[in-house]
Amino acid sequence: AQSVTQPDIHITVSEGASLELRCNYSYGATPYLFWYVQSPGQGLQLLLKYFSGDTLVQGIKGFEAEFKRSQSSFNLRKPSVHWSDAAEYFCAVGALDSGYSTLTFGKGTMLLVSP
Amino acid sequence: DAMVIQNPRYQVTQFGKPVTLSCSQTLNHNVMYWYQQKSSQAPKLLFHYYDKDFNNEADTPDNFQSRRPNTSFCFLDIRSPGLGDAAMYLCATSRGQTSNQPQHFGDGTRLSIL
Numbered sequence: 001a002q003s004v005t006q007p008d009i010h011i012t013v014s015e016g017a018s019l020e021l022r023c024n025y026s027y028g029a030t031p032y033l034f035w036y037v038q039s040p041g042q043g044l045q046l047l048l049k050y051f052s053g054d055t056l057v058q059g060i061k062g063f064e065a066e067f068k069r070s071q072s073s074f075n076l077r078k079p080s081v082h083w084s085d086a087a088e089y090f091c092a093v094g095a096l097d098s099g100y101s102t103l104t105f106g107k108g109t110m111l112l113v114s115p
Numbered sequence: 116d117a118m119v120i121q122n123p124r125y126q127v128t129q130f131g132k133p134v135t136l137s138c139s140q141t142l143n144h145n146v147m148y149w150y151q152q153k154s155s156q157a158p159k160l161l162f163h164y165y166d167k168d169f170n171n172e173a174d175t176p177d178n179f180q181s182r183r184p185n186t187s188f189c190f191l192d193i194r195s196p197g198l199g200d201a202a203m204y205l206c207a208t209s210r211g212q213t214s215n216q217p218q219h220f221g222d223g224t225r226l227s228i229l
């Protein structure tokens with residue numbers, strides 16, 4: 001069965017500084033990978049996804065993520081954080097063989113942005 | 116805009132009193148999901164429908180039921196809510212046929228139990 005580890009429960013970043021959120025996955029093949037963001041009291045919004053091809057994927061709101069097969073990682077990055085980026089971020093892995101989307105989520109990383 | 120809509124946003128019920136949460140979608144997606152999310156935790160899948168085919172997760176309590184009368188609507192019924200059922204309930208949809216489709220989430224219903 002697939003699993004996702006987000007090793008950082010909380011991260012605090014100064015506004016304007018760069019950001020990297022870590023995600024490691026366990027899966028028997030090349031997985032489908034997703035990053036979602038959740039603002040307080042809201043649902044999850046898709047930031048970006050990786051299926052195949054270019055290992056650096058661009059998403060919304062200036063985020064990008066890089067798939068590294070050798071490290072089983074899919075870290076999320078942003079060069080300059082804005083206060084509005086403060087939220088919880090979930091990495092998820094999707095199974096390949098179910099015929100439709102089945103996601104396993106990590107436990108999330110809460111991003112705090114300091115002035 | 117096509118979207119996933121959950122009603123109500125906030126629901127308060129009494130211990131043991133049945134409650135129904137609703138979800139509708141304008142995306143015409145085959146698959147609809149219900150997740151439970153407790154504070155500072157990841158969403159936990161309760162069950163999902165692929166069209167009319169119902170799939171229950173093994174550890175979903177019997178207290179939780181779901182109905183999908185048509186493509187657009189899906190309901191979550193909690194027959195006898197306990198204090199431990201207080202949580203955010205998220206509905207999501209995805210297009211079927213392939214497993215690389217992303218899931219689209221509603222804004223959730225926050226359930227409180229008195």
